[in-house]
Amino acid sequence: MNLxxxxxxxxxxxxxxxxxxxxxxxxxxxxxSLYFVVFGAAIGTRISEVDGVSYGAFIVPGLIMLMLLTxxxxxxxxxxxxPRFSGSVYEILSAPMSYVEVVIGYVGAAAxxxxxxxxxxxxxxxxxxxxxxxxxxxxxxxLVLTAVTFSLLGFIIGIWADGFEKxxxxxxxxxxxxxxxxxxxxxxxxxxxxxxxxxxxxPVVYLVxxxxxxxxxxxxxxxxxxxxxxxxxxxxxxxxxxxxxxxGYRLKP
Amino acid sequence: xxxxxxxxxxxxxxxxxxxxVDLEIRRGEIFALLGxxxxxxxxxxxxxxGLVNPSAGRVTVDGYDNLxxxxxxxALIGLVPQELTSEAFTTVWDTVxxxxxxxxxxxxxxxxxxxxxSLTLWEKRDNxxxxxxxxxxxxxLIAKALAHEPQVLFLDEPxxxxxxxxxxEMWEVVRQLxxxxxxxxxxxxxxxxxxxxxxxxxxIRRGEIxxxENKHALMRKLGNKELTLHLHEPLDAVPTALTGHGLALTDxxxxxxxxxxxASQEESSSISGLLADLEAVGLRVKDLHTRQSSLxxxxxxxxxxxx
Numbered sequence: 001m002n003l004x005x006x007x008x009x010x011x012x013x014x015x016x017x018x019x020x021x022x023x024x025x026x027x028x029x030x031x032x033s034l035y036f037v038v039f040g041a042a043i044g045t046r047i048s049e050v051d052g053v054s055y056g057a058f059i060v061p062g063l064i065m066l067m068l069l070t071x072x073x074x075x076x077x078x079x080x081x082x083p084r085f086s087g088s089v090y091e092i093l094s095a096p097m098s099y100v101e102v103v104i105g106y107v108g109a110a111a112x113x114x115x116x117x118x119x120x121x122x123x124x125x126x127x128x129x130x131x132x133x134x135x136x137x138x139x140x141x142x143l144v145l146t147a148v149t150f151s152l153l154g155f156i157i158g159i160w161a162d163g164f165e166k167x168x169x170x171x172x173x174x175x176x177x178x179x180x181x182x183x184x185x186x187x188x189x190x191x192x193x194x195x196x197x198x199x200x201x202x203p204v205v206y207l208v209x210x211x212x213x214x215x216x217x218x219x220x221x222x223x224x225x226x227x228x229x230x231x232x233x234x235x236x237x238x239x240x241x242x243x244x245x246x247x248g249y250r251l252k253p
Numbered sequence: 254x255x256x257x258x259x260x261x262x263x264x265x266x267x268x269x270x271x272x273x274v275d276l277e278i279r280r281g282e283i284f285a286l287l288g289x290x291x292x293x294x295x296x297x298x299x300x301x302x303g304l305v306n307p308s309a310g311r312v313t314v315d316g317y318d319n320l321x322x323x324x325x326x327x328a329l330i331g332l333v334p335q336e337l338t339s340e341a342f343t344t345v346w347d348t349v350x351x352x353x354x355x356x357x358x359x360x361x362x363x364x365x366x367x368x369x370x371s372l373t374l375w376e377k378r379d380n381x382x383x384x385x386x387x388x389x390x391x392x393x394l395i396a397k398a399l400a401h402e403p404q405v406l407f408l409d410e411p412x413x414x415x416x417x418x419x420x421x422e423m424w425e426v427v428r429q430l431x432x433x434x435x436x437x438x439x440x441x442x443x444x445x446x447x448x449x450x451x452x453x454x455x456x457i458r459r460g461e462i463x464x465x466e467n468k469h470a471l472m473r474k475l476g477n478k479e480l481t482l483h484l485h486e487p488l489d490a491v492p493t494a495l496t497g498h499g500l501a502l503t504d505x506x507x508x509x510x511x512x513x514x515x516a517s518q519e520e521s522s523s524i525s526g527l528l529a530d531l532e533a534v535g536l537r538v539k540d541l542h543t544r545q546s547s548l549x550x551x552x553x554x555x556x557x558x559x560x
Binding site: 005016019 | 264265302303304305306323324325326327328330332334336338340341342347351352354355356357358359397
């Protein structure tokens with residue numbers, strides 16, 4: 001393992017985020033606060049409790065997931081797309097680094113940043129609602145696995161995209177709807193039976209459910225199923241990525 | 254230093270950019286790869302540097318296979334691309350240091366400083382790249398390529414779109430590097446650049462290496478010039494006093510053409526003799542111009558030779 005190279009790439013990516021500290025940190029904090037004001041305070045007061053948890057506290061894990069998914073995808077996709085777009089990717093590709101090392105650098109930085117934001121959202125939430133974390137260790141496991149998996153997805157999107165439109169397309173058309181329909185703001189028990197079944201096809205349901213379980217011990221699906229599903233997504237992302245590198249798709253003609 | 258054997262590259266669309274290329278670059282030389290646009294210069298460099306996968310053939314750098322032992326092979330190479338690409342918001346210092354780390358070398362501010370000073374970038378070290386002029390950006394790219402102390406430096410069209418003064422400076426920088434023992438491969442479509450810089454010249458055309466030759470030999474071969482003298486009064490024949498110069502009468506007697514080899518000291522100095530004789534004969538010259546065989550002519554003649 002070429003640690004020096006990986007470290008350099010990782011730190012440079014983190015530094016890029018720090019340069020845009022304002023939009024990186026302030027905007028998620030503001031948007032989370034807005035969700036709490038609207039869903040927690042305004043609407044939440046009319047919904048008393050979900051499975052014995054106050055509605056405000058109930059949406060905390062979902063909001064963190066929402067942030068984690070969107071940030072992971074956008075960070076990682078932009079991280080690799082921009083050098084491809086500007087042409088400076090030549091340097092990465094001609095460096096004495098393996099693909100695994102390149103991915104660790106980019107995806108590691110993107111995942112670190114989104115986890116950091118997830119934790120910031122967690123702290124921000126504290127200002128609005130009291131919550132408890134029943135299984136802190138599992139919470140972290142879910143946090144890390146989700147951040148890594150979706151950063152990998154973002155990395156793939158960043159390689160696939162051949163323009164800024166496509167870069168926005170997947171987060172906008174896929175990730176956001178899936179998160180909103182994935183039980184961020186409700187328990188899927190609240191849905192009619194037919195839609196409950198349909199919802200199970202939404203991968204985000206498993207992420208939110210598992211994550212919420214680590215907070216309150218309540219879940220829509222078994223936490224084990226959630227964990228297995230995340231691992232499944234992770235393996236799919238890794239498989240796609242290894243195909244990309246083997247075929248040289250969009251990187252090496 | 255670099256050995257290319259039977260290298261071919263066919264792109265996905267079916268375009269064959271390289272056709273069975275064999276090439277050997279010697280340690281410590283400046284090698285110019287000369288060819289028109291689209292001849293395959295950049296593709297060849299890209300394959301050697303690991304940016305493009307070859308369809309067939311192999312490349313070794315200092316004995317290391319560039320695919321199987323890519324870490325060792327690539328660590329020896331610095332690449333300056335043709336396009337000015339850069340992360341606009343980083344500073345000169347940061348981006349050059351980044352390049353060093355990316356190639357797995359530990360931090361060495363003293364080396365970075367040396368590189369920046371040698372490229373007259375030291376004053377600009379805290380500037381963001383977007384504040385720099387095109388010529389400065391190109392130097393930054395060279396600095397990045399030198400940050401990890403490579404033994405081989407690839408310069409892809411280093412002086413394309415660069416003004417004359419800066420071009421001379423670039424040449425000077427390249428010479429200094431060669432003096433430090435760095436092997437340099439540069440691509441160009443300017444014959445004068447190859448002439449100025451290179452020890453050896455390879456000519457590439459349509460993905461094939463047409464010839465590789467020592468510069469001086471090539472220049473002798475290709476350095477033919479023509480001096481055309483446009484006359485006020487047409488002549489019926491070359492005046493007897495001038496027959497010794499081997500002149501040809503063209504343009505219905507309106508012009509005299511003198512062919513000589515610019516690379517040869519002796520022949521080019523004979524021009525003054527010719528002019529003196531013209532004066533003596535009393536021929537009035539309306540205009541004169543010289544023409545050197547252009548790169549295009551060279552390619553045409555090379556291809557005809559091969560046919």
